[in-house]
Amino acid sequence: MGKLAARILFSITFFLVLVSRILPATSQEVEDEKEFDYNPNGEKGPAQWGRIHPDEWGACSNGSMQSPIDLLDERVDVVSHLGRLNRSYRPGNATLRNRGHDMMLKWERGAGTIQINGTEYILNQCHWHSPSEHTINGKKFALEAHMVHESLDGKVAVVGIMYKIGRPDSFLSSLTKQLQSVAGSYERDTVVGVVDPRNIKIGSRKYYRYIGSLTIPPCTENVLWTMVKKVRTATRDQVRLLRVAVHDDSDTNARPLQAINSRSVKLFRPEDKDD
Numbered sequence: 508m509g510k511l512a513a514r515i516l517f518s519i520t521f522f523l524v525l526v527s528r529i530l531p532a533t534s535q536e537v538e539d540e541k542e543f544d545y546n547p548n549g550e551k552g553p554a555q556w557g558r559i560h561p562d563e564w565g566a567c568s569n570g571s572m573q574s575p576i577d578l579l580d581e582r583v584d585v586v587s588h589l590g591r592l593n594r595s596y597r598p599g600n601a602t603l604r605n606r607g608h609d610m611m612l613k614w615e616r617g618a619g620t621i622q623i624n625g626t627e628y629i630l631n632q633c634h635w636h637s638p639s640e641h642t643i644n645g646k647k648f649a650l651e652a653h654m655v656h657e658s659l660d661g662k663v664a665v666v667g668i669m670y671k672i673g674r675p676d677s678f679l680s681s682l683t684k685q686l687q688s689v690a691g692s693y694e695r696d697t698v699v700g701v702v703d704p705r706n707i708k709i710g711s712r713k714y715y716r717y718i719g720s721l722t723i724p725p726c727t728e729n730v731l732w733t734m735v736k737k738v739r740t741a742t743r744d745q746v747r748l749l750r751v752a753v754h755d756d757s758d759t760n761a762r763p764l765q766a767i768n769s770r771s772v773k774l775f776r777p778e779d780k781d782d
């Protein structure tokens with residue numbers, strides 16, 4: 508390589524490094540595990556999250572619409588006007604990452620949209636908590652998937668799906684090899700190839716809807732939550748694969764339940780009974 512070419516290459520590299528430092532992270536969720544954990548009595552445990560970075564993470568301690576919550580049948584308003592979940596997903600290239608506190612499947616350029624009450628939210632990533640973060644009538648389940656969407660003006664909508672131990676989940680089966688290979692590769696993106704989010708089955712038209720927050724720091728509020736009512740199944744091995752990011756000292760990556768305060772929780776149930 509000529510001297511000039513080398514200098515140009517150096518300048519370009521320097522510029523790219525500079526740009527990557529200056530640009531803010533696109534994901535709203537914290538990616539670095541070391542700053543917080545799930546140890547209930549620890550200095551970085553859920554009860555302390557708001558104190559770790561009071562300016563940015565204050566909502567974790569002082570928020571009034573935090574997630575997760577218990578979805579209690581006696582307390583929900585049953586409605587029929589919220590409409591079917593309008594998912595317009597499409598396949599996209601994805602990477603898998605062990606974030607240290609969870610496993611995340613990320614579509615680099617999004618994977619289509621979900622439309623809720625006239626707003627389009629782009630599907631960016633999916634990650635898993637074990638055991639489940641939300642509960643139904645006080646009951647916890649083995650696993651909870653969060654499909655995280657964001658609108659062009661920065662509003663966040665999460666669709667949550669809960670799983671109990673049982674028959675294999677076909678979407679997780681399709682990711683077995685990749686999940687196995689990423690298990691030991693902490694904080695590195697592993698290319699998965701094209702993943703079609705339409706294969707993440709919901710299998711029900713009933714869902715809970717409420718306004719909450721991200722369940723990890725910075726616990727940002729005004730997240731539009733959709734929790735699918737039907738509890739699906741996954742095998743013990745599938746749950747185990749997603750638990751490699753769950754640490755022994757806490758044995759969980761589920762945030763404790765948060766106060767509902769004055770929020771309303773709606774349960775959408777279509778009028779026709781063909782569900």
Ligand SMILES: *[C@@H]1O[C@H](CO)[C@@H](O)[C@H](O)[C@H]1NC(C)=O
Binds near residue numbers: 557558561565569
């Ligand atoms: C929470 O609010 C209280 C009272 O306003 C304040 O003293 C405290 O610093 C706040 N904590 C955080 C983490 O923002």
Ligand SMILES: *[C@@H]1O[C@H](CO)[C@@H](O)[C@H](O)[C@H]1NC(C)=O
Binds near residue numbers: 598599600701
């Ligand atoms: C995925 O990436 C490959 C290689 O970059 C590209 O050829 C392909 O078109 C991409 N597929 C989708 C669905 O984006």
Ligand SMILES: *[C@@H]1O[C@H](CO)[C@@H](O)[C@H](O)[C@H]1NC(C)=O
Binds near residue numbers: 621
């Ligand atoms: C569903 O969403 C698509 C795209 O987001 C939109 O064009 C369509 O009108 C929506 N359908 C309903 C029934 O809301």
Ligand SMILES: *[C@@H]1O[C@H](CO)[C@@H](O)[C@H](O)[C@H]1NC(C)=O
Binds near residue numbers: 589624
């Ligand atoms: C839908 O959006 C409209 C207009 O932004 C708002 O008035 C209405 O309350 C919303 N409906 C629901 C169910 O969120």
